[in-house]
Amino acid sequence: MSSLIPQLPALQVVIPLFAAPLCVLAGRTGLAWFIALAASATATLTAAVLAYLTYHNGTISYEMGGWEPPWGIEYVVDTASAFILLLVASIGTMVLIYSPASVGKEIRSGRGHLYYCMYLLCLTGLLGIAITGDAFNVFVFLEISSLSSYALIAMGGQRKALTAAFQYLIMGTIGATFFLIGVGLLYMMTGTLNMADLQTRIPGIQDSRPVLAAFAFITVGLALKAALFPLHLWLPNAYAFAPSGVSAFMAATATKVSLYVLLRFTFTIFGAKFAFLNLPLYWVLLVPAVFAMFAGSFSAIFQRDVKRMLAYSSVAQIGYITLAIALASSAGVTAALIHIFNHGLMKAALFCAMGCIFYRIGSTRIDAMAGLGKQMPWTMTAIVAGGLSLLGVPLTAGFISKWYLVQAALQSNLWWLVVLIVLSSMLALVYVWRIVEALYFKEPVAGNEGIREAPLSMLLPTLLLAGANVYFGIDTRVPIAMAENAADLLLRGQIW
Amino acid sequence: MRHHRVLRIISKLLIPFIMLFALYVQFHGDFGPGGGFQAGVIFGSAFILYGLIFGLEYARMVAPPAIVTRLVAAGVLIFAGTGYAGLFAGGNFLDYGVLKSDPVAGQHLGILLVEFGVGTTVAASMITIFFLFAGRDR
Amino acid sequence: MLQAVLDHYNYWIAILLMMIGFYTVVARGNLVKKIVGLNIFQTSVFLLYISMGKVTGGTAPILDERFSVYSNPIPHVLILTAIVVGVATTALGLALVVRIRESYGTIEEDELDLLDGET
Numbered sequence: 146m147s148s149l150i151p152q153l154p155a156l157q158v159v160i161p162l163f164a165a166p167l168c169v170l171a172g173r174t175g176l177a178w179f180i181a182l183a184a185s186a187t188a189t190l191t192a193a194v195l196a197y198l199t200y201h202n203g204t205i206s207y208e209m210g211g212w213e214p215p216w217g218i219e220y221v222v223d224t225a226s227a228f229i230l231l232l233v234a235s236i237g238t239m240v241l242i243y244s245p246a247s248v249g250k251e252i253r254s255g256r257g258h259l260y261y262c263m264y265l266l267c268l269t270g271l272l273g274i275a276i277t278g279d280a281f282n283v284f285v286f287l288e289i290s291s292l293s294s295y296a297l298i299a300m301g302g303q304r305k306a307l308t309a310a311f312q313y314l315i316m317g318t319i320g321a322t323f324f325l326i327g328v329g330l331l332y333m334m335t336g337t338l339n340m341a342d343l344q345t346r347i348p349g350i351q352d353s354r355p356v357l358a359a360f361a362f363i364t365v366g367l368a369l370k371a372a373l374f375p376l377h378l379w380l381p382n383a384y385a386f387a388p389s390g391v392s393a394f395m396a397a398t399a400t401k402v403s404l405y406v407l408l409r410f411t412f413t414i415f416g417a418k419f420a421f422l423n424l425p426l427y428w429v430l431l432v433p434a435v436f437a438m439f440a441g442s443f444s445a446i447f448q449r450d451v452k453r454m455l456a457y458s459s460v461a462q463i464g465y466i467t468l469a470i471a472l473a474s475s476a477g478v479t480a481a482l483i484h485i486f487n488h489g490l491m492k493a494a495l496f497c498a499m500g501c502i503f504y505r506i507g508s509t510r511i512d513a514m515a516g517l518g519k520q521m522p523w524t525m526t527a528i529v530a531g532g533l534s535l536l537g538v539p540l541t542a543g544f545i546s547k548w549y550l551v552q553a554a555l556q557s558n559l560w561w562l563v564v565l566i567v568l569s570s571m572l573a574l575v576y577v578w579r580i581v582e583a584l585y586f587k588e589p590v591a592g593n594e595g596i597r598e599a600p601l602s603m604l605l606p607t608l609l610l611a612g613a614n615v616y617f618g619i620d621t622r623v624p625i626a627m628a629e630n631a632a633d634l635l636l637r638g639q640i641w
Numbered sequence: 642m643r644h645h646r647v648l649r650i651i652s653k654l655l656i657p658f659i660m661l662f663a664l665y666v667q668f669h670g671d672f673g674p675g676g677g678f679q680a681g682v683i684f685g686s687a688f689i690l691y692g693l694i695f696g697l698e699y700a701r702m703v704a705p706p707a708i709v710t711r712l713v714a715a716g717v718l719i720f721a722g723t724g725y726a727g728l729f730a731g732g733n734f735l736d737y738g739v740l741k742s743d744p745v746a747g748q749h750l751g752i753l754l755v756e757f758g759v760g761t762t763v764a765a766s767m768i769t770i771f772f773l774f775a776g777r778d779r
Numbered sequence: 780m781l782q783a784v785l786d787h788y789n790y791w792i793a794i795l796l797m798m799i800g801f802y803t804v805v806a807r808g809n810l811v812k813k814i815v816g817l818n819i820f821q822t823s824v825f826l827l828y829i830s831m832g833k834v835t836g837g838t839a840p841i842l843d844e845r846f847s848v849y850s851n852p853i854p855h856v857l858i859l860t861a862i863v864v865g866v867a868t869t870a871l872g873l874a875l876v877v878r879i880r881e882s883y884g885t886i887e888e889d890e891l892d893l894l895d896g897e898t
Contacts, residue, residue, distance in 0.1 A: 155724075155734035163721045166714030210727070211736035262714075281857055288864045295871055304882040308891055311875045315804060318817055318868050325824055325861060332854070333831045673841060678859060770870050777877060 150194070154207035154220040157191045157230065158273045160184050165265040174248065174257025181261040182241050185268060189234040192272075196227035200630065206278070214278070215339035221278035225482070225631035228624075229275040229405045232486055233398045236493050236610075237268045240394045243606040246599075247500050251302050251388045260300060264394070266293040271402045280328045280414075281338045283406060284321060287370065290402075291317045294395055298387040309382035316369060316379040323366030330359035343414050351419050360424065363410055371403035373430075373467055374437030377460045381444075384456035389500025392452060396459055397493035401485045404466055408478065411470070412635040421473045430471035435565060437464030442572035446579070452499050452509045454576055455492065458535065461569065462488045468562070469550055475632050476553035482628035483549050487534070487542040487617065494610035495531040498524050501599035501607055511579065516589030520596045523604055525584055527611035532577040534614040537570055541618040545625070645694075652694045659687040667760050671749060677756040681763025688764075689771045697775055706772050709765045716762030723754040789830035796823035808888040810879065814872045821865045828854040828861070 149156075164184035168177040199205055199222050207220040222230070241264070252260050270290025274283055295317070299310035332338055334355050335346040350356055365376075372380040380400075384392045411420045420426040441461030448454035466488070469481035499509050501524045506513055518525045530541070537547035547570065554562040598604065617624060667680030692700030724735040732739035737751020784791065796819055803816025832854035840852035880886050883894050 152728055152734065155728070159721060159724060159734060163718070163725070166717040166721075169714035170711055170718075208733055209735055211733045211738060281860075285860060285864070288868075292864075292867055292871060295875075299875055299878070304879075305895060307875055307879045307882065308895065311810065311872065311879065314868065314872050314875065315813060315817060319801075319804070319820070322821055322824055326827065329824065329828050329831065329854075332857075674839075678863060773874065774877065777881075 150198070151207075153191050153195055153198075154205060154222050154276060155209065157188060157195065157234075157276055158220075158269055160187050160191070161265045161269040161272065165262045165269065168258050168262040168265060171258055174254075174261075175245075177258035177261040178241070178245055178248075181265050182238070184265060185234065185238045185241050188268065188272065189231075189238045192227065192230040192234040195222050196224070196231050196627065198222075199224050199227045200627065215337050215342040218282050219278040219339055219341075220276050221340070222276060223631070223634055224627055225405070225408070225635055226275045228482060228486065228627045228631050229402060230272055232489050233268070233271045233275065233402065236397045236489055237264075237271075237394060239493065239606045239610055240390050240397075240497070243393070243497055243500070243603050244390045246603050247389045247504055250504055252300055256300065260297070260388075263293040263297050263300075264391075266290075267297060267394070267399075271398055274402050274406060278340045279338050280331065280340060280343060284325050284328060287321050287324065287403075287406075290399065291321060291370075294391070294399060297391045297395075298383050300391070301386045301388050303386055305382065306386035309379075309386045313379040313383045316376070320366045320369030320376075323362045323369065325366075327359040327361075327363035327366060330355045330362070334359070340409070340414055344416070347415060347419070351415075351423065357424070360415055360420070364407070364426070364429070367403050367407045367410070368433075371400045371407065371467075372460060372463055374433045374440055374460060374464060377437070377441070377463070380460060381453050381456040384459065384496075385450055385453040389496065389503055392456075393493050393496035393500065396455070396496050397489040400459070400463055401466075401489055404463070404470070404481070404485060408470060408481070408635060412478070417473050417636065427471055427473065430467050434464045434468040434471060435562075437461055437467070438565065438569040439572070442569050442576070445576045446572065448576075449512070450510050451502075451514070451580060452496070454511075454580075455495055455499070458573065458576065459488075459492060461573070462492075462535075464569075465546070465550060465566070468566075469553055472553050472557050472559075474553060474557055475636050476549070476556050478632035478635055479625075479628045480546070480549035480553045482631055483624055484546040486624050486628070487546045487614075490542055490610060490613050490617065491531050491534045494527055494607060494614055495535070497603070497607040497610055498527040498531065501527075501603050504599055504603060505596050506593060511583050513590060513593075515583045515587035516585075517593065517596065518585040520589075520593070521598050523608060524599055527607045528580060528584070530611040530614050532580065534618065536573050536577055539618075540615065542614045544618055545621050648694055652690055656687050656691060659690070660684060663687065663760075663764075667756065668753070670756055671752060677759025677761075678763055680756075681760040681765075682767055684760065684764040685767030685771075688768045692771060692775065697772070701772070704768055706769070709768050709772070712765035713762050713769060716758045716760070716765060719758030719761065720755050721758075723751055723758065727751065789826065793823045793827040793830070796820075796826065810876045810886040810888065811873070813888075814869060814876070817872070818865065818869060821861070821868075825858045825861060825865075828858045 161184045164180050167180050171177045171180055204221060204223040208214060209218040209220060248257050248260055267290050270286045270293065273286030274290065277283055277286060295310050295314045298313060299307055331343060334350055334353060335343055337343055337346060347356060369376045384396055387395065411426065438461050441457050441464060445454045445457035448457060466481050466484050469477045469484060502514055502517065503509050505521065534541035534543035537543040547566065551563050551566060554566065663680045663684035666675035666683060667677065670676035688700060688704055691703065727736040727739055728734050730739040737748045738744035740747035740750050800816045800820030800823060804813050804820060807813055807816060832851040834848060834850045837848040837850040838846045840849040876886055883891055885891060
């Protein structure tokens with residue numbers, strides 16, 4: 146057992162990677178699901194152990210293939226990456242527990258094992274992005290996760306899923322290629338791809354034009370991947386038409402991981418001084434973030450499909466996270482990381498609940514689900530808990546996010562930002578109320594009389610995720626301790 | 642294209658050499674330019690040429706799609722399995738040096754296995770992509 | 780001035796291809812043409828990487844006692860990976876186009892928007 150611990154950083158990525166082809170070979174949906182669940186549960190366990198170890202003993206470095214960095218690929222786990230690993234792996238596992246019933250309903254029969262293969266590849270990619278300490282390796286994992294998510298989205302039942310996946314493919318590839326250009330320019334100037342090595346070499350040449358161009362390309366590329374307004378156009382359709390499990394998993398993790406890479410590049414590699422003093426990253430992030438908060442929420446209010454509504458709400462929430470990053474203070478980065486975590490919980494719970502409704506009535510249109518509150522009481526409980534968390538009501542995880550965000554804004558003497566945050570939260574109240582009103586206070590739609598509660602295998606993970614929203618609103622020790630520690634680490638710019 | 646005698650005979654002659662060249666690129670990759678990616682594409686192209694000239698049904702008989710799809714997965718497993726072998730032999734993941742008592746021989750063995758996995762996956766994916774696109778009846 | 784432009788001709792070619800590809804992706808409504816544009820866009824980045832690995836006077840990076848100066852092979856290896864990613868993207872994109880054509884009967888973006896109705 147003790148000889149296993151030094152190998153954990155590799156196993157974190159390689160176990161899901163190894164399980165993905167096994168799913169194809171398994172050939173049967175049930176068996177593939179079991180393999181996927183086992184791999185993803187192991188990944189969660191690994192992430193938890195890594196998080197514990199890094200929090201107590203400091204950063205772990207792993208040399209892939211025994212090649213010393215900076216020549217070989219280095220995997221680096223510090224509290225910031227462990228935090229993201231834990232989020233991605235645990236949500237991935239929750240959604241997998243939830244998946245069998247919804248896959249049986251939504252994926253064409255005979256394709257289930259391929260669905261789980263793609264799902265695991267997506268998980269591998271996202272975990273890999275978080276753990277690697279090599280700039281080019283980030284690109285590779287980014288593409289692994291993106292390509293598999295395009296395929297997953299296209300598996301959605303409606304034909305619009307195809308156009309949504311195509312649109313995402315075009316936008317996502319442009320984003321990833323921009324990132325590739327940036328990494329290429331950095332390699333040209335420094336001769337290294339290792340992040341820690343880049344960090345020591347960039348200050349000497351930071352005013353050269355290729356480095357400036359590299360920074361611009363990387364920021365824009367990642368903003369595209371993270372769906373920062375106005376580069377969010379791929380997101381609403383992709384989340385609305387993907388299979389339920391994919392929506393839940395991607396909404397909770399995919400954009401968050403891109404934001405994490407943005408944090409890494411801005412603070413660790415280029416350094417906050419370069420990005421915020423030499424270059425106007427503050428305005429570049431702040432203005433789109435504020436627009437995202439309002440445009441996302443406004444668009445959400447007018448949606449007739451709840452999954453699309455939640456997708457637009459994601460655009461707004463990404464605005465909050467970017468806003469916190471733009472503050473470039475310790476409090477700001479802490480708030481960003483906390484919101485990355487909490488927003489993952491909210492959106493996973495809400496999209497899972499929408500999957501439950503879709504399982505029963507075959508639609509997520511708001512007028513089709515009128516009056517279901519009495520027939521599906523537990524699903525509705527999850528929606529209300531997730532919705533309250535989205536608003537930021539006290540005793541929910543969302544409140545903790547908003548609280549830290551407001552504090553960070555006040556610390557930077559930006560009281561007008563606080564006003565904007567509160568105003569945009571009011572808009573969230575409008576669209577959350579629309580869902581609640583439809584579910585509890587509208588006359589039931591004819592034909593929905595026989596609808597019962599969703600099956601337990603779907604309901605349980607949904608309720609657990611919703612419960613996590615409440616739990617992390619009360620007991621905030623773990624996420625806050627990790628986020629503060631990670632923010633310290635990122636801002637000190639120490640080699641990790 | 643069943644009535645194009647020249648095409649059929651020439652491709653019959655060519656296909657073995659294409660495959661042989663693929664194997665050369667595959668296994669000479671340790672010493673010169675080449676490797677699994679290139680070899681896989683060349684190997685796959687032999688099957689694709691066969692499919693183009695003799696028809697898709699025959700190509701499917703030679704390389705049944707169900708097996709080819711499994712080969713895509715098997716190649717990845719060979720690659721990852723080599724990585725795990727390094728891990729179990731006491732090194733890091735993908736550390737081939739520990740596969741044999743002599744690190745250089747270990748490196749040789751490791752890269753050979755990994756490239757074989759890559760070649761299998763690439764060839765099988767190329768054939769699968771061809772089958773999928775050519776097999777659409779519209 | 781002209782000499783400065785000519786000395787960096789590899790970058791100019793990369794930039795030109797990049798702009799052609801990007802323009803095609805943005806301006807063309809046909810989904811296949813969009814994929815072609817995306818390919819050109821990616822290829823320009825491959826050229827950028829590969830030309831950066833060239834060492835003046837260096838030969839192909841295959842060990843041989845007759846040579847002492849070699850080009851840098853790392854950008855080539857990186858781009859081999861990126862090419863594979865590009866192939867996968869193209870295959871997936873074309874597969875999507877085939878299925879879009881089967882379920883909509885068209886691959887023109889404006890007609891697809893009409894068929895999708897409210898968005």
